Amino acid sequence: MKKLRTRKHAVVLNRSVGGDIGINFFLILMGAFMFLPMLYVVMQSLKPLDELWMFPPRFYVINPTFQNFGDLFTLMGENWVPFSRYVFNTVFISITGTFGNLLFSSMAAYALAKIKFPGRNVMFQMIVLSLMFHSTVTSVANFITMSAIGWVDTYFAIIVPAFSTTLGLYLMKQFMESAVSDEVLESARLDGSGEFKTYWLIAMPMVKPAWLTLMIESFKGLWNSGSSIYIQSEQLKSFNYAINQIVSGGIARAGAGAAATVVMMIVPITVFVICQSNVIETMGSSGMKD
Amino acid sequence: MSQNTAVKRPVSRKDMTRAQWTWKEMKRNKVAYLMVAPFMILFTLFTVFPVVLSIILSFTEFNLLQFPRPVYMDNYIRLFLDDDIFILAIKNTFIFASVTGPVSYFMSLMIAWFINELSPKIRSVVTLIFYSPSISGSVYLIWQILFSNDSYGFANGTLMTLGIIDAPILWFNDADYVMWLCIVVALWTSLGTAFLSFIAGLQTIDRSQYEAASVDGIRNRWQELWYITLPNMRQQLMFGAVLSITQSFGFGSVVTALAGFPSVEYAAHTIMHHLDDYGGQRFEVGYSSAIAVVLFAIMLGSNLLVKKMLKKVGQ
Secondary structure, X not given: OXXXXXXXXXXXXXXXXXXXXXXXXXXXXXXXXXXXXXXXXXXXXXXXXXXXOOOOOOOOOOOOOOHHHHHHHHHHHHOOOOHHHXXXXXXXXXXXXXXXXXXXXXXXXXXXXXXXXXXXXXXXXXXXXXXXXXXXXXXXHHHHHXXXXXXXXXXXXXXXXXXXXXXXXXXXXXXXXXXXXXXXXXXXXXXXXXHHHHHHHHHHHHOHHHHHHHHHHHHHHHHOXXXXXXXXXXXXXXXXXXXXXXXXXXXXXXXXXXXXXXXXXXXXXXXXXXXXXXXXXXXXXXXXXX | OOHHHHOOOOOOOOOOOHHHHHHHHHHHOHXXXXXXXXXXXXXXXXXXXXXXXXXXXXXXXXXXXXXXEEOOOHHXXXXXXXXXXXXXXXXXXXXXXXXXXHHHHHHHHHHHHHHOOOOHHXXXXXXXXXXXXXXXXXXXXXXXXHOOOOOOOHHHHHHHHOOOOOOOOOHHHOOOOHHHHHHXXXXXXXXXXXXXXXXXXXXXXXXXXXXXXXXXXXXXHHHHHHHHHHHHOHHHHHHHHHHHHHHHOOOHHHHHHHHOOOOHHHOOOOHHHHHHHHHHHOXXXXXXXXXXXXXXXXXXXXXXXXXXXXXXXXX
């Protein structure tokens, strides 16, 4: 039998040199398209004023300075709503929303994946169907609901709907089906462990990658949430909203705007770097049966 | 202690009607309903109910103050026969979605496939580079600086230095460019969850299949992709397609941030903007519900269509 040809980590049978060159060229091109704008934000944030308004514009910074980050702080101080308030709003919304989503979704995912009860297929089908349309469709009707409950202009309007984000539940349920064995759960039940106890003490520790993934999915949505039709008071608005105000503030704020964008993007990127391998592991069972 | 007290056995279905059996099973699994309840109640309230409500309200005239007044098909007739901007929005939405959806899908798939053969360390760095624009929030506003209207913008500056143009182009304020620029930016932010799903899917494929295929006469990597790799990750392909389609209809906020609202000569006006215009600003709730229903039908329809197409992969 022909020996399996491998290149360090992958099977590489049937590879032509021309194809390799073409693919690498394409990858570098795409990589540049994706990476250079990100790099440009960082460069802009480090440029002193005269370099920001230089003709012809230059990609790289010549004399890097942290002046823009300082300006950002000054700008924050001048605002009538203290900037720390925007930061607090976003952090508070992101953490409570993510935590609630994790708890509700994982509990539901456990029941849907591991308990056979009438109606569970219908429920899961509805969740899959909800992945097929964007939430803008529901925004007008949700505004009516929120007004009726009296949640307009409160944190609840943002946090509570986030508890029932379906993508996280979907990923969690798929991962539970493949990662948690029925035998383990069955023997726990034989020992007299109730479903809540089995879920919390046996199933949950086995799906750690899935909760990290769910948390990232949920967190990135909430962290990046900008202005919302539910929130009118300035002191309840998000960090992202405030940054957009600075970025669109024109010439004088170009540097501070770039600095703010850098601050904003560092958090989700760092979180992803830490959890990357867990996320990829979870995605391994993300497939949708037809 | 007998086993029956510790573990409630599934009820046998003999000597019972289906309804009786279901009822028994439901009672036996009370705790399962308790566990799905918090999620399902919120899901029903904020996702299922709004869809139903929108459908109902789309047949009425409603301004949030007075009780809805039924107008039957009037909203839909007005949409399709009387609203030129809506027709333009449909056209723009289709251009936007039919470019960003498939391109982002194939871009995710191809890049995931190409980087699959890199070593794990390099692969994770490359993954981060491709994935980070999609998680970094409003970082796409940098494109407004790259393509700003004045000569300090990178694009204008470079083109002017090279002598290709004499005066700055108004990029995002020029009806000829705005749509395509927004599409480029949308694509830039589009390598998200589907991309990660493809990367993971590729890694779960059993290596021995490639060996067997080689013996069976697979000659190049493209045949390998079509006959082995893709059929093996069909479930991921399906999942990725759903996310890409939904995403391709959801770029409205990116367009608004870059091109403003309304965009110049409505050149980048999509159904989402029309919905926002009537729902969020003019409070014509009945009319905007009709828009939402049309958008809902388009999204669901294209998802089901693509699902059918994907069943043909590897055949």
